[in-house]
Amino acid sequence: DSSVxxxxxxxLPISTDVKKRPLVTQxxxxxxxxxxxxxxxxxxxxxxxxxxxxxxxxxAFAQNNDKILAGVLNEWTAxxxxxxxxxxxxxxxxxxxxLTNYWSDYGGMQQYVRQFNKSxxxxxxxxLQRAEGATDVKSEAFYQDPKCFDAFVAFITGxxxxxxxISGVLYKxxxxxxxxxxxxxxxxxxxxxxxxxxxxxxxxxSQRLCVFAGLVGAIxxxxxxxxxxxxxxxxxxxxxxxxxxxxxxxxxxHFKFLNLDLLKLNPYSTSDHGVDFLRHFEIExxxxxxxxx
Numbered sequence: 001d002s003s004v005x006x007x008x009x010x011x012l013p014i015s016t017d018v019k020k021r022p023l024v025t026q027x028x029x030x031x032x033x034x035x036x037x038x039x040x041x042x043x044x045x046x047x048x049x050x051x052x053x054x055x056x057x058x059x060a061f062a063q064n065n066d067k068i069l070a071g072v073l074n075e076w077t078a079x080x081x082x083x084x085x086x087x088x089x090x091x092x093x094x095x096x097x098x099l100t101n102y103w104s105d106y107g108g109m110q111q112y113v114r115q116f117n118k119s120x121x122x123x124x125x126x127x128l129q130r131a132e133g134a135t136d137v138k139s140e141a142f143y144q145d146p147k148c149f150d151a152f153v154a155f156i157t158g159x160x161x162x163x164x165x166i167s168g169v170l171y172k173x174x175x176x177x178x179x180x181x182x183x184x185x186x187x188x189x190x191x192x193x194x195x196x197x198x199x200x201x202x203x204x205x206s207q208r209l210c211v212f213a214g215l216v217g218a219i220x221x222x223x224x225x226x227x228x229x230x231x232x233x234x235x236x237x238x239x240x241x242x243x244x245x246x247x248x249x250x251x252x253x254h255f256k257f258l259n260l261d262l263l264k265l266n267p268y269s270t271s272d273h274g275v276d277f278l279r280h281f282e283i284e285x286x287x288x289x290x291x292x293x
Contacts, residue, residue: 046107
């Protein structure tokens with residue numbers, strides 16, 4: 001039986017307070033008792049705080065230094081992730097581990113951009129939280145900055161090659177891992193704010209499609225280069241894009257037979273998001289796609 005029943009609990013591994021570990025095991029017990037077999041959760045935590053997963057990013061940010069050793073993990077925080085992975089495995093629950101976030105929660109792409117671009121680093125958190133489109137501006141810089149890409153690759157490589165301190169199994173070999181997700185809800189938008197404040201080249205809609213597909217494909221290839229044992233997805237919500245009309249596959253033919261326009265099924269226009277679900281699903285390194293409901 002290849003079917004799975006899953007649930008999402010985003011920040012389960014992030015707490016480094018060992019006193020809270022009984023709460024983690026209680027939650028996992030509840031999931032197991034209710035027949036849940038896959039848990040989607042974060043395998044990252046970036047930001048200007050002592051419990052961030054990437055120690056180097058925190059230290060370099062504090063020192064206003066962009067020449068850092070990326071991929072160095074905070075052992076205190078990483079041990080919390082080890083605990084979650086091990087405890088899930090004991091209960092027969094597999095993990096879909098997400099490697100970064102498009103949104104600012106727990107750092108994500110924004111933290112990489114703030115680290116490697118001093119102009120963004122010097123902007124206050126208050127401005128970044130209030131500015132309309134600020135998330136999109138910084139994510140666009142993430143996609144076009146080779147330093148962000150290199151740092152993210154270093155993090156991925158370090159995490160997948162990590163040996164779980166409890167089980168003694170490398171993450172890339174651990175049967176407790178169901179799959180990896182490149183990011184949570186990645187996209188490459190351009191808003192009016194982006195056109196005003198972006199620090200990199202503004203892109204047309206067609207260019208964003210190409211840049212987005214190229215980057216997630218490159219990151220996916222890195223993951224598969226390190227880990228050939230686990231499944232991989234790109235993590236977008238499942239928005240249809242330009243490749244959908246006329247696509248000769250069973251899904252599209254089914255909707256065509258029902259006289260439905262798949263593009264109109266998107267919750268809002270995604271022409272400026274750089275996302276094209278079917279195009280990304282066909283990238284060789286990805287094994288499956290996801291829809292967020």
